[in-house]
Amino acid sequence: MKPLEGLTVLEFSQFMAAPTAGLRLADLGARVIKIERPVKGEAGRQIAIRNIFVDGSSLVFHTINRNKESYSADLKNPEDLAMVKKLIEQADIITHNFRPGVMEKIGLDYDAVRAINPRIVYGVVTGYGNKGPWALRPGQDLLIQSLSGLAYLSDTADAGPVPFGLATADMICGAHFVQGLLAGLLKRNKTNSSVLVEVSLLESTLDLQFEVITTYLNDGGQLPKRSNVRGSGHAYLSAPYGIYKTLNGYLSLAMGNLHQIGEAVGVDLTSYEDKNSWFERRDEIMQLLGEKIAHKTSSEWVSSLEAQGIWCAEVLTYEQTLQHEGYLAQGLKQEVTLPDGGKLSTTRCPIRINGERLYSDKAAPRPGADTDIINRQFNLS
Template sequence: MKPLEGLLVLDFSQFLAGPSAALRLGDMGARVIKIERPGTGELNRQLSIKNQMVDGDSMLFHTINRGKESYAANLKDSEDAASVKALIAQADVLIENFRPGTMEKLGFGYDAVKELNSGIVYATVTGYGQEGPWRDKPGQDLLIQSLSGLAWLNGNADQPPVPFGLAVADMFAGAHLVQGILACLVRRGRTGQGGRVEVSLLESALDLQFEVLTTHLNDGGELPQRSAVNNAHAYLGAPYGIYETKNGYLALAMGSVIRLGELLACEALAAYQDPKSWFTQRDEIKQILVDHLQTRTTDEWLQILEPADYWCADVLTWKRLFAHDGFKALGMVQDVGREDGARRLRTTRCPIRINGERLFDTNAAPKVGEHNASIEQEFKLRDAQPSVGQHQPDGGERI
């Protein structure tokens, strides 16, 4: 039994942060029903990466919505809205990530939902929180990276700000949302009380920087200086960074510059005996390493450094990663597909293990409204109005 089996999650969200949270709950056993607009469904169905579409929907949509069911409803239509309210009355978790005020205008804000279901955990993702001058700005990952300082931290000192190569603010916000949801479910198991969970992309991006922000806040307000040579962490000294070798690249983490010089037979590093110089003269040390490490291959350096337990690593492309036994041992790739036998898709599995077992789900993302008939019949949505007030969702006592 997966730990969240028996829980019902309603996913009103779109794009990445909210749907990724619902995906993770589904991976751990929850039943996830995606509430979508009829016809077009969630906007992410058409937001393609590299113009790749699978069975009519974007690759991105399939990646984030595998294993879910789809219930299509027009929330502005009274009959559809009544059916969704009847579903809410039987749910454990509701996830939404519309702009602040949207769900309230539709009649599905937290106060209204709590009247339908006092035990529900209502989870919200916004771009910048519910208040402040940025409240109504578009909550998009690149914009968040730019405003939060993340992009400014990346790249060498002489380079402009460099964004991450993936949507880190969205992904961390989704993970933080799951943490809050699980915490409220634990409390509900003890008290029967539901709750509201709120995260924002900006706050998640700031929390991602807690290490460097704490250093900055306690350092007299002095800004960190990116290294001009192979920057990797603005607050760490040499040799921290990635270096080109004769045939590839080598990553060097924290370690003694003196010991590194001995292992690499690099006499020039012996001049930096004072550990303070590893930061104050960081670029000079790194430039020595840049020149020295290009004289041999990555494998030659690894054969010297790894037996000495010096923290280092090869820098792999995905092609080389997938071919490596270390990756194969993890079993991180799974095949998913739709029940009608449409084109199957390879994707990653949930990274969490329960009792030593990997969590797989072979069901692909649903088509728009694919499960309307079965959901309406199972939950009696068309012939019953939602009960109001004291409903305790099934499974609450198990969480």
């Protein structure tokens, strides 16, 4: 039995952050029901990566919404809204990520919903919270990265702002949302009363940077100092931390004693006695290391350096990673079965419970696919 079996989650959410939280709750055993508009479903069904669609919905929608059910309802239709309210009476959690004011207009804001169900855990994802000059702006990942300072942490000093190649804000916000919802369930079970859980993309992305923002706040307002050498791994860390070109690929070096690493690589770095110089003179140290590292293969360096207790790794592509025994040993890949009987390869939940990996072969539903059975099971009509 999975830990959240018996819980019912109503997901009024769309796109990525909040549905990612719903995915994790479903993986852990909750029954997650997407409340979607008739026919077309939620807007995220049409947001595609590389324009890939599967079974009428985008591939990215499938990655986020597997293992869920879909209930079709027009929330502007009084009859549909009345049935949704009956469903809310029997739910444990509802989530939404509409802009401030939208659920109030529908009549499903927190106060209205807790009047329907006094034990509900009511979860809200916003872009920037409910107040302030940004409150009504689009809560989109790249925009959040841009406004949060995150884009000035990667690449070289002359590169300008560089966004992450992932929906970073959405993913971390979804993780925070799950944490808040689970904490809300614990509080509800102690108090037998409703709980409001709120997260925002901006706050989550700022929290993701808590180490470096705290450094900025306590270091005289010194901005992140990216290296001029390509491959530097962190704007706030000293040499040798970064990625170096080898004879046939790339090698990453993590933190460690610079003198030991220099000796292992074959570069005399003893003149850099003061550890402060390992940061202040980071570029020249990395160049010295890089010139030497370029003359051997990645595997030769890993074999040599690991034997001396130095933290390092080859830099792998997806093709190399997904064929490596280190990846295969995790059992991370799973297949889900599409409504037409086809198969879709994806990843499983990364959490293990009592040593058991959590798999599910249920694909994302078609819009409204489960409406009739939910109506019967919850006595809605």
